[in-house]
Amino acid sequence: METVLRPVTVVGGTLVITLVAGWMLDLLLRRADARHSETPLWGLLRRCRLPFQVVLCTSLLRAAYRKAGILPDHAFAVGRTLTLVLIASVCWLAVRVATAAVDSTYARYAAVTQDDARVRRVRTQVTLIHRAVTAIVVLVAAAAMLLTFPPMRALGASMMASAGVLGIVAGIGAQSSLSNLFAGLQIAFGDTVRIGDTVVVDKEWGKVEEITLTALTVRTWDERRITMPVSYFTSKPYENWSRGGAQMTGTVFWHLDHSAPLDLMREQLQNILGDIPEWDARGSSLAVTDTTPHTVQVRAVVTAKDADDLWTVRCAVRERLIAWLVAHHPYALPRVAASEAATRPDA
Template sequence: MENVLRPVLVIGIALALALLAGWLLDLLLRKADARHPETPLWGLLRRCGLPFRLVLGTALLRGSYREAGVLPDHTVGVGRALTLVMIASTAWLLVGIATAIVDASYARYASGAPDDARVRRVRTQVTLIQRVVTAVVVVVAVAAMLLTFPPMRTLGASMLASAGVLGIVAGIAAQAALGNLFAGLQIAFGDTVRIGDTVVVDKEWGKVEEITLTFLVVRTWDERRITMPVSYFTSKPYENWSRGGAEMTGTVFWHLDHSAPVALMRERLTDILKDVPEWDGRSCGLVVTDTTPHTIQVRATATAKDADDIWTVRCAVRERMIGWLTEHHPYALPRVTTTEAAPRP
């Protein structure tokens, strides 16, 4: 009688402890979810209750089945079965936790992102990463399960070894592709360049329109699309005008005669900027930056809230200043002297 009651009692206690621990965990997650409604993480982790109970119950039985005398004539088979169940349930639990973390992060991001296209793009990238993690966990779990069988240990070890050899071969054969993949992950998590940033690459000015794990698309001002490998942005210098804030300071240069009325131009610059709505009013200035035997170089500066507005400000200042000089001070425009210089007194 004891040979029957003891195994039943051990199995019942293990199942009861697993159910109790699962209930307590679910209670804690429910309270955490109620206290932190801003994130769905705790509610999503409640989905992992079943694999958690299975892992805990299997681990308790795995550690006590010999002493309890569960099927004493088949201890090897019982131990191997419990090990297989524990490996599979652990993989299930890990995949569930990873999925909950990814889904919670995405949901929190999507709730505050106004751009629906960008949200879909992030969702695609997140789904890809999640599938890669799931595949890795499943392969490792299957290999570990095969290693529990003595005749299959060679096969399990060969799977891991072949996977490593294939990984090395694939890495050598697709070095550029893997470099772009890791560069894409570096950009995604390093926040060096983002969608909507204004950048200058290969002397081309444009906005980042799309970022994937392997390539990046820049839309130029004339609506061309430049597709570049993401490794370019991790191995070469480039200008990011939106990094640290979109505000910019623009410059306009003129080459004028030495007699140009610089003081009047400085006053005129202020009047011009007052009529340009794209100027943000932060600062402006006009100075002489260089001189040559025939001309002087005059530089004007103005500010705007982003790259698009600073371009408009620069064009307006350049055009209106030249028009004002032509109309009121034509002598200030550069010219070639064809008469003899005044004699020295």
């Protein structure tokens, strides 16, 4: 009877202690979150309740399973299983704590910083740091789990004996991966490109949506995703429209007849821009930039707070000014020499 009662008592007591400890931890974190509402750290740490309970429960069972007589005929297998679960749960808990710390740091910085460029730079850095820490923790946990098997220890000793040759071979084989890894760290701390930046790569423009240690994802204007190795952004030229500020200046071109009413077009341009909410009113102009035997090239310069608004302003100006010319000054449109065209009213 005792051989059954003792294991049941130990397992039941361990579960009770684990549940009570998890409840107390959650209660303390909830109260700390209520007292310190200015930082989200305590609220984010509540996500660590489950991995903490797994670590605690596994630790207690690992320390008492032999004396409790839990599956005495398979004590070695029970101990090995509990050890592996303990290592995995500690890794899980460490990743959750690191995630809470990173998210809290970014949230506090974003709340007190008005500069959007700095916020995006910090977001890029903490994201890559979090990924690097997670990769290191998982790698260490996997190595620790493998070292619990005696054959793997012997294998580790033999690998250490030939570490020089293996290091050279691994370096040659992983040259591309290591290049991307170091490029990712260079992007994170060199501040060359950030999450949310508007860039032009391979004649495609879009916003940087995600940066990992090895790849970068750009979301184009038509919702496509372009995934590129981060080494591209350290070895080839590209356009970063958000560098130094998101404000942008754009141009709109028309090919018109030589008799186009330029002064009236300048007045109409101002009227059109006044009706476009995306125009930031920083500046505008209209001038003739080129001429051919049959047409003149007219260029309008407009401004907006970012690339998306600039695209909207350019399209609206191009469309409305053409519609105005068609309705009120058709003689200003390009002419074909062999066709009969409308004459200018004051000619």
